[in-house]
Amino acid sequence: MKRCMSKVGRQFCHGVKGSIELGMLVELVTQLLVGLLVLSVTLVSTASAVIPQLTELVSGDSGQEAAVELQMVEIAVAAYQADHDGNLPTVEGFPLANELDEYIPGGVAALQGTYTLDGTTGEVTQTYPELSGLLSGLTLLDGLG
Numbered sequence: 001m002k003r004c005m006s007k008v009g010r011q012f013c014h015g016v017k018g019s020i021e022l023g024m025l026v027e028l029v030t031q032l033l034v035g036l037l038v039l040s041v042t043l044v045s046t047a048s049a050v051i052p053q054l055t056e057l058v059s060g061d062s063g064q065e066a067a068v069e070l071q072m073v074e075i076a077v078a079a080y081q082a083d084h085d086g087n088l089p090t091v092e093g094f095p096l097a098n099e100l101d102e103y104i105p106g107g108v109a110a111l112q113g114t115y116t117l118d119g120t121t122g123e124v125t126q127t128y129p130e131l132s133g134l135l136s137g138l139t140l141l142d143g144l145g
Contacts (some may be wrong), residue, residue, distance in 0.1 A: 066113060066128040073115050074124050076103035081122065091119040 073095065080089050080103055089099045094117040101107040114127040 066126065069111060069113055069128075070115075070124065070126045072104060073100075073111070073113075073126070076100050077117065077122060077124055079103045088117065088119060088122050091117050 076095070077089060077100075080100060081087065090096050095104070095108045095111070095115055097108040104110065112129055114129075116125050116127075117123075118125075
């Protein structure tokens with residue numbers, strides 16, 4: 001770097017031995033711009049690797065919470081079937097509080113996900129809410145990388 005700066009400083013000494021020419025100046029500027037480009041790509045790739053880990057840390061691993069909640073609802077449906085001669089809970093508006101409150105700790109109101117029930121197979125599917133606020137902003141930033 002020191003050698004580069006001395007070359008740039010000598011450009012103003014016209015006609016003196018060792019003065020820098022225009023071609024050399026263009027080459028130095030090009031090297032500087034390439035260096036800045038490499039640095040910015042490195043920073044973006046590092047950010048794209050760090051941001052998902054940061055969102056997981058801040059969110060408290062919502063993927064695991066969603067899996068536990070889904071399993072809890074599936075167990076509640078199985079318990080309901082066992083108590084009601086194999087009949088499934090009502091499919092429309094599932095899960096209904098009056099049907100599954102006693103099978104889910106905290107009742108249906110404590111669930112964070114949205115659930116649907118297949119009336120023939122009894123399969124429960126889940127839609128878990130997206131992260132909001134800061135986390136959605138971080139997810140958008142992750143998409144830039």
